[in-house]
Amino acid sequence: MARLPPGPRYLLSHLHYVALPPATVFLGTSVARAYAGVHIHALVVAVASFLSFPIFWLVYRAWRDTSANRAAAAHGAIVAPLASTQGVKRRGKEGYPRDFLFRLSEIWGNTFSFEAYGLKRMVTTEPEHIKAILATNFNNFEKGPGFREQMQSLLGVGVFNADDELWKFHRSMTRPFFSKDRIGHFENFDRHATDALQQMKARMREGYAVDWQDLISRFTLDSASEFLFGQDVRSLAKGLPYPPTADVRFVQPEEDEFSTSFLAAQLVAAGRGKFQEAWGLSEFWKDKVIPHKAGIDKLINPIVEDALRTKADMETKEVTEEDTLLSFLLKVTDDRQIIHDEILNILIAGRDTTASTLTFAVYRLAEHPDILRRLREEILSVVGPTRRPSYEDIRNMKYLRAVINETLRLYPPVPVNNRCAIKDTVLPATATQPPIFVPAGMKCVYSVFMVHRRKDLWGPDALKFDPDRFLDERVQKYLTPNPFIFLPFNAGPRICLGQQFAYNEVSFMLVRLLQLVSAIEFVPEVAPESIPPPGYADSPGSDGTDRVWMTSHLTTYARGGLWVKMTEAKE
Known part of the structure; x- marks a missing residue:
């Protein structure tokens, strides 16, 4: 079937x-x-x-x-209240992220259910409930058959689409490759950062804006492919696009087929969620992800084939310093499909999530020149204007980490996630609700994006970009007593293994960038399709100042790109 x-x-x-x-x-x-x-x-x-x-x-x-x-x-509990959606404004793709859920939450509280296509799902932005789902009652929840079916044609049997023993296999295989020794070697980052920033500088000297999101997605793809698979896919070698409004007489760069195909495939797969298990009726005769797989496989299949050809030369099945994640995977399985799907899944983690953080960090630095100046002062005082940062340098730059954390708070790369209850479960009582009963089979949606913007959890200035909240008394007031209010990397047994790798890569690139430039200007007008529609920021989740068109598929990204101009620092 x-x-x-x-x-x-x-x-x-x-x-x-x-x-x-x-x-x-x-x-x-x-x-x-x-x-x-x-x-x-x-x-x-x-x-x-x-x-x-x-x-x-x-x-x-x-x-x-x-x-x-x-x-x-x-069980001495209640079922989550069933929210009526009548009269609640829906903006669809034109609206602010999660705007519909923000508005329902204002009426129905932090944990509620609503019905779509005849099926109920529970939505929560309550840290105690998310803690139970991800950690304390971890064994009562899984990704679930509905999610696996929805993502099968894109993610296959990879780690993000696996449950039970298959998930444990992926987890045990991946863990050794994110040790401190492996993620603390910065030669890979430096080589690709130098390439990316030189291309950016050349474009700036021509007088054109640069799509920072496109540039950084290529940087993270090349870095991740070399670190995890031992092969630099050289997406940066294709060159950078010019602004859509530019009167360019130059030859445009070769289209990045992988990125284009991967974006289209993710949009299709993520869009299935609104139809729940009935998504197949909207793609009745043909799986709409499949036409985009050729562009994805064009990058991945050569990596798989090359690795399989070298399998016979492997001398041991133990993890060695010379092993990449791919070479170790070949030591434990001959299954071509598992190898293919794992490569794709890990590329999502290594490329999209880090690129998302770097995209929105630069957007906020452009919007807050005072924060940019302060961060640059810290970088120059610790590292200087040219030296490559070390692992210890990055650990010592507290304001840099605060800027990254504040970016992750307001722009978590994975804004919404879900689990399916595999047995009847009771979620704990909170200050506003009694215990919530979750019947087996119920899909539970939790939004880290919404949790990170709750004023009762983060203070009245929760919607404001303020890195100092991770340095001043607000840490003890809000975060220390309730660490589950900050979950950019998830939590519990499925917490992201690559979080320190991501921190290092984001930190390294920001250091190298601000050694090179002293000011950043956000210029969305050079790409009209990147400008949000009227009324976009009129949402309970926004402070009304948003100028970037934030949207998501599996991860958060800037629709139409993030177009910026930068001022080179004086030597």
């Missing part, structure tokens, strides 16, 4: 729900005719069969809700 198109596959897997009601009507009329001699007109049977499904669905919903309420009461 896995080879069927999405629509027929969905219908076949749910055939019993569709067929049971009319089958019951047909069986009942047949029994009445055979044993009671009651003749029922065919038209009546047809109408009853047609109406049987909505009647069955109403009865099923009533039974489902009654059962959940009874089970909740037996």
Whole structure:
């Protein structure tokens, strides 16, 4: 059945729900005719069969809700209140991220449920509930079959789409490659940062703005591919795009097929979430991710094939200093699909999440020249204007870490995530709600993006970009007593193994950038498609000053790019 198109596959897997009601009507009329001699007109049977499904669905919903309420009461809990969405403004793709959920939360509290396409899902921005889902009740939750099916054609059986023993396999395999010794070697970062910044400087000297998001995505892709797989895919060698409004007489760079295909595939896969398990009906005859896989596989397949050719030369199955993640993966499996999918999954972690943080860090530095000056002063005092930063240098720059943390707070790379309850679970009581009962099979959505912007958790200035909140008395007031209010890297057993790698890479690039430039100007007008629509920042989640069009697929990114001009520092 896995080879069927999405629509027929969905219908076949749910055939019993569709067929049971009319089958019951047909069986009942047949029994009445055979044993009671009651003749029922065919038209009546047809109408009853047609109406049987909505009647069955109403009865099923009533039974489902009654059962959940009874089970909740037996546990001394309640079910999450069912939010009415009537009258709540929906902005869709044109709106501020999570605006609809922000507005529902204002009415229904921090944990509620709502119904879409006949299925209930719970939404929470409550740190204690997220802590239970990710950590204290970890074994009661998983990604779930719905999520795995939604992401299968993109992520396959990789770590982000795995549960149970397959997830444990991926986790145990990846862990050794993020030790301090491995992530503290900065030659890789320096080589690619130098390449990226030289290209940026050349473009600035031509008088054109640079799409920092595009540049940094190439930098993180080249760095990650070399670190994890031993192969630099050289995406920076393709050159940088010019602003869409530029009257360019130069040859435009070669299109980055991987990035274009990967973005399109992620948008399709992420868009399935709004349809929940019924997404196959919106892609009835063809999986819309598949046409984009060729551009993705064009980059990944040569890495896999080259690695498989060298497999015979491996002398040991132990992890050595010379091993990359890929070479170690070859020591534990011959499965081509597992190798392919793991490469893709790890590239997402190594490229998109770090690129997202660097994109929005530079946006905020452009919007806050006072913060940029202060950060640059720290960098020059610790590292100087030209020296390459060391691991110890980065550890000693407290304001640099605060700037990165504040970026991660307001712009977490993964803004929303979900888990599925695999058994009945009770989430703990909070200051505003009693314990919440979560029945087995319930999809639980949690938004780190929304948690990070809650004023009751971070203070009345929660929507303001202020790195000092990670340095002053607010740390003890808000973060220390409740660490689950800050979760850019998730938490619990599935916490991101690469978080220190990401901190190092973001820190290194920001140091190198601010050694080179003394000012940054955000110029979205050079790319009109990057300018948010009117009313975009009119959201409970925004302070009203947002000028970048923030959106997301699997990770957060700036729609249309982040176009900036920079002033080179005087030597």
